[in-house]
Amino acid sequence: MAKTQTLPTWLCLNACDDKTASGFADVRTGEEIHGGALNLGDYFDLTEAEAKQLSYLTTGTLHAGRYRRVQVDSGATQAYVKTGTIGYMVSGLQPNLNVVTSYDKGIVGVHPVVFLNAITVGNFGFVQEMGIATCLCQAAALSAVGAAGNLVNAVATGVIDAPAATTTWTQNIVGIQLDPAMIATKIRVSLLWVAQQG
Amino acid sequence: MAPPDPLYNEIDATNLESVRKNVVWNNLFVDTPFQAKLRRAGVWDPFLGGSAMTEGFIFGRVQGAAVAPGSTVTVTRQQTNTAMNFKPKAYVAWVPLDDWELDDGSGTGGVINSGPAMIANQYQILMELMTQTINTMIEMDSFRHGQASSSAIADNRILNCNGLDESLNNGIDPSPFGNVYAYYGGNTRNGVIGAALNSVPLYLGTSSGAVGQIDFNALMRLWGQCVVTGGKPDLGITNVLGFVAVANALDAQRRDVSNKNHDIQWDGLIFNGVEIYPDPLAPSSLAGDFLSLAPTGGKAGNNNLADGAGVSTQTAAFTSPTYTGTYVDANGISTTGSNVPSNVSIKPGEVLYFLESGSFKIRPTNKKGWNYGLRRSPLPQNISIDALFMRLGTNLYNNMPRHNAVAFGFSA
Numbered sequence: 001m002a003k004t005q006t007l008p009t010w011l012c013l014n015a016c017d018d019k020t021a022s023g024f025a026d027v028r029t030g031e032e033i034h035g036g037a038l039n040l041g042d043y044f045d046l047t048e049a050e051a052k053q054l055s056y057l058t059t060g061t062l063h064a065g066r067y068r069r070v071q072v073d074s075g076a077t078q079a080y081v082k083t084g085t086i087g088y089m090v091s092g093l094q095p096n097l098n099v100v101t102s103y104d105k106g107i108v109g110v111h112p113v114v115f116l117n118a119i120t121v122g123n124f125g126f127v128q129e130m131g132i133a134t135c136l137c138q139a140a141a142l143s144a145v146g147a148a149g150n151l152v153n154a155v156a157t158g159v160i161d162a163p164a165a166t167t168t169w170t171q172n173i174v175g176i177q178l179d180p181a182m183i184a185t186k187i188r189v190s191l192l193w194v195a196q197q198g
Numbered sequence: 199m200a201p202p203d204p205l206y207n208e209i210d211a212t213n214l215e216s217v218r219k220n221v222v223w224n225n226l227f228v229d230t231p232f233q234a235k236l237r238r239a240g241v242w243d244p245f246l247g248g249s250a251m252t253e254g255f256i257f258g259r260v261q262g263a264a265v266a267p268g269s270t271v272t273v274t275r276q277q278t279n280t281a282m283n284f285k286p287k288a289y290v291a292w293v294p295l296d297d298w299e300l301d302d303g304s305g306t307g308g309v310i311n312s313g314p315a316m317i318a319n320q321y322q323i324l325m326e327l328m329t330q331t332i333n334t335m336i337e338m339d340s341f342r343h344g345q346a347s348s349s350a351i352a353d354n355r356i357l358n359c360n361g362l363d364e365s366l367n368n369g370i371d372p373s374p375f376g377n378v379y380a381y382y383g384g385n386t387r388n389g390v391i392g393a394a395l396n397s398v399p400l401y402l403g404t405s406s407g408a409v410g411q412i413d414f415n416a417l418m419r420l421w422g423q424c425v426v427t428g429g430k431p432d433l434g435i436t437n438v439l440g441f442v443a444v445a446n447a448l449d450a451q452r453r454d455v456s457n458k459n460h461d462i463q464w465d466g467l468i469f470n471g472v473e474i475y476p477d478p479l480a481p482s483s484l485a486g487d488f489l490s491l492a493p494t495g496g497k498a499g500n501n502n503l504a505d506g507a508g509v510s511t512q513t514a515a516f517t518s519p520t521y522t523g524t525y526v527d528a529n530g531i532s533t534t535g536s537n538v539p540s541n542v543s544i545k546p547g548e549v550l551y552f553l554e555s556g557s558f559k560i561r562p563t564n565k566k567g568w569n570y571g572l573r574r575s576p577l578p579q580n581i582s583i584d585a586l587f588m589r590l591g592t593n594l595y596n597n598m599p600r601h602n603a604v605a606f607g608f609s610a
Contacts, residue, residue, distance in 0.1 A: 010498070011497055011498045011499075012495075012497060012498060012499040015497045015498070015499075028206060028210040029201055029202055029205050029206065030201065030202070031201050034298075035296070035298060035299045035310055036296065036299070037294060037296040037298070037299075037582065049508075053499060053508065054499055055499065056496075056497050056498075056499065057493075057494065057495070058497075
C-alpha cells in the first residue's frame with residue numbers, strides 16, 4: 001500500500017465513522033461502492049496546518065503526524081475506542097496493521113495507534129500512529145506528577161498514565177508529554193512509536 | 199457488513215428518486231462586487247513578468263522660495279520620488295481527481311460519473327468550485343494584508359495579497375483588524391516619505407470601545423478625507439450589514455409618503471458621487487451570523503468561506519495602541535484625526551471603504567498556466583488518481599492610499 005499524496009476524506013479525520021473503507025455505500029443496500037480513492041490502509045503525513053484543516057474542532061484539533069485509514073475490529077470494546085485512547089493490533093489475528101482494536105483486546109505494544117474519535121466497532125475511520133497526538137489521561141490518580149517532558153504509558157482501557165519511573169522502556173510506552181498530565185484530561189504527546197507498514 | 203436479504207426491497211427495486219438533471223444549488227459561495235467594480239474601472243493591469251511589481255511615486259518637493267532679486271541661493275538636491283514594491287502572490291485550489299469516477303472531458307475516464315445514470319457532471323462541479331474558491335480567497339484577501347507579523351501586526355500573511363487593511367493605514371492608528379502598518383509597499387510610513395502613503399482610519403465607535411452609529415456627518419467626513427488629498431472617491435464598499443447601516447442612516451432623514459407598492463430597490467447607493475455597494479465578504483462582525491465563515495468548518499471542515507490564510511474577514515475586538523506624547527490628547531484620543539481611543543478594547547463592528555477605484559491595481563499574470571490554469575500531477579504508480587491544481591499568480595494593491603479612506607466601529 002503506497003503512501004498516498006492525494007487524500008480523499010469525506011469528513012474531517014476525527015469525524016469519520018464509516019461503514020465502508022471507501023466511505024461510499026449504496027444508499028439502498030449499504031454495500032460498499034468502490035470509488036473515492038480511499039482504501040483501507042491508506043496512510044499519509046500531515047503538517048500542522050494540514051492537520052488543523054482536517055480537524056473537526058468540536059472533537060479536537062489534530063496535529064502534525066502520520067495518520068492511517070483503519071477498521072476497528074468488531075470485537076473491540078466500544079467504550080475504549082474514543083478520542084485520545086490507545087489501540088493496538090488485534091490479539092489472535094494474523095498480523096494486520098490496518099485492523100486495530102481497543103487496549104484490552106489488543107497485543108500491547110504492537111502497532112500502537114491513537115484513536116481520534118469514537119468509531120463504532122466494525123466501522124472504518126482514521127487513527128494516528130506518529131507525530132503529535134492528543135491522548136486522554138486516566139481518570140484515576142496518576143502514578144506520578146506528570147510534568148511536560150516526562151514519559152507516559154498506556155494503561156488499562158487505553159488511557160495514559162504518568163509512571164513513577166520515567167526512564168524504563170516498556171511495551172506500553174506512548175511518548176513524551178508536551179502538556180502537564182492531569183486526571184481525565186486530554187494532553188498533547190509526542191509519540192515514540194516506530195513506523196510500520198502493512 | 200452482510201447485505202440485506204434479499205438485496206433490494208420492492209420499493210427500491212422498482213423506483214428511483216425524482217431528479218432534475220444538471221441542477222446543483224450553490225449554498226455556499228456568494229457573488230461579490232468589489233473586484234468586479236475595480237475591473238470595470240480599468241485597473242486590470244496584467245503582470246507581464248519580473249521579480250516584483252514596482253510603482254513609482256512622488257513624496258517630496260524641490261526647493262523654492264520667494265527671494266530678493268539678485269540674491270544667491272544654495273542649490274541642493276533632495277530625493278523627491280521613490281517606488282513601492284509588491285510581490286506576485288500565488289493562489290492555488292486543488293482536488294484529487296480519480297478518473298475511475300470522473301471524466302475530465304476527454305471521454306477516456308469516468309466509469310461511474312457518466313452515461314444516462316449521471317445526474318450532474320462532477321468534474322464540471324469541481325472546476326467551478328476551484329474557480330469560486332480562488333475568487334473567494336482573492337476577494338477576502340483584498341480586505342486584509344500581505345505583510346509579515348510584527349509587534350503591531352497580529353498575523354503573518356506574506357503569501358497573501360497586499361489588501362486594503364495595510365494600504366488604508368497611517369502607521370499610527372489601528373486598522374479595522376487591529377493592526378498598525380508601519381510600512382506600505384516596502385516604504386516606511388512617517389519616515390523620509392512622511393505621510394505620502396498614509397490614509398487615516400476613521401473610528402466611529404465610542405471612547406469606551408463600543409460600536410457607534412454611522413450617520414450623514416460620518417459619511418461626509420470620510421468623503422472629505424479622500425477629497426482633501428485630491429482624491430475623487432467613486433466606489434464605496436461595505437458589507438451587506440454595513441450597507442444596511444448606511445442606508446438606514448440616510449433614510450432617517452426622509453419619509454416615504456406612498457403606502458402602495460413601495461419600491462425600495464437599493465442595490466447600491468450614490469453618496470456625493472461615491473457608488474456604495476454591499477459586498478457579502480467585506481469585513482463585518484455581523485455577517486458571520488448568516489454566512490458560513492472560516493475558521494469554523496463543521497464536521498467536514500470545509501463548509502465555510504475562507505481567505506488565502508484559512509480565516510475570514512469577520513471583525514473581532516482588539517486593543518488599541520497606547521498613544522504617547524503628541525499622539526494623544528487630554529481625553530486619551532489619538533491626535534491623528536482617527537478618533538481612536540488609547541489602550542481600549544475596541545469592537546470594530548462594520549467597516550466602510552470610500553475608494554478611488556483608479557488608484558488600485560489588480561495584477562494577474564498573463565501566463566495562462568497561472569491565470570486560472572490547470573496543472574495535473576499524476577500520483578506515481580497510482581492507477582487512477584491525479585492531483586488537480588488550479589493556479590493564479592496575482593496581487594491587488596493601492597498606489598494612492600491617501601485618496602481612499604476607511605471607517606469602522608459602527609453597527610447595523
